[in-house]
Amino acid sequence: xxxxxxxxxxxxxxxxxxxxxxxxxxxxxxxxxxxxxxxxxxxxxxxxxxxxxxxxxxxxxxxxxxxxxxxxxxxxxxxxxxxxxxxxxxxxxxxxx
Numbered sequence: 001x002x003x004x005x006x007x008x009x010x011x012x013x014x015x016x017x018x019x020x021x022x023x024x025x026x027x028x029x030x031x032x033x034x035x036x037x038x039x040x041x042x043x044x045x046x047x048x049x050x051x052x053x054x055x056x057x058x059x060x061x062x063x064x065x066x067x068x069x070x071x072x073x074x075x076x077x078x079x080x081x082x083x084x085x086x087x088x089x090x091x092x093x094x095x096x097x
Contacts, residue, residue, distance in 0.1 A: 005035045005036065005037045006033070006035060006036050006037065006092045006093075007036075007037045007039065007056075007089070007090065007091045007092055007093075008036060008037070008038050008039070008091060008092060008093045008094070008095065009039050009040075009041065009089075009091040009093070009094040009095070010022065010038060010039070010040050010041070010094070010095045010096075011040075011041045011094060011095065011096040012040070012041070012042065012043075012096070019040070019042070019049055023052060023054070026038055026052075026054045027054065030054055037056040038054055038055050038056055039055065039056055039057040039058070039059065039089070039091070040055050040057070040058050040059065041059045041060075041061060041086075042058060042059070042060055042061070043060075043061055043062075043063050043064070044060070044062075044063075044064060046058045046060040059082065059085060059086070061082060062078060066078065066079065
């Protein structure tokens with residue numbers, strides 16, 4: 001029987017340092033449970049986190065960018081696309097810290 005991947009969503013939209021501190025935890029978890037998939041919601045600096053191999057997916061909430069051009073069509077397209085992604089992806093756990 002094939003074990004289905006367990007999906008964990010981690011949410012941290014501020015302070016990149018907090019994201020960096022959780023990387024060793026992810027390494028330990030994956031060493032014992034290799035079928036875990038980590039997705040991350042970030043507020044910015046997604047390019048740095050994309051360098052880490054244990055994130056299955058990085059979802060960028062462009063709060064700062066969106067606030068600057070709040071009434072533009074492009075901003076609302078991005079907001080609705082992000083909302084759609086989050087609604088239809090199923091997670092076993094979510095961590096917001």
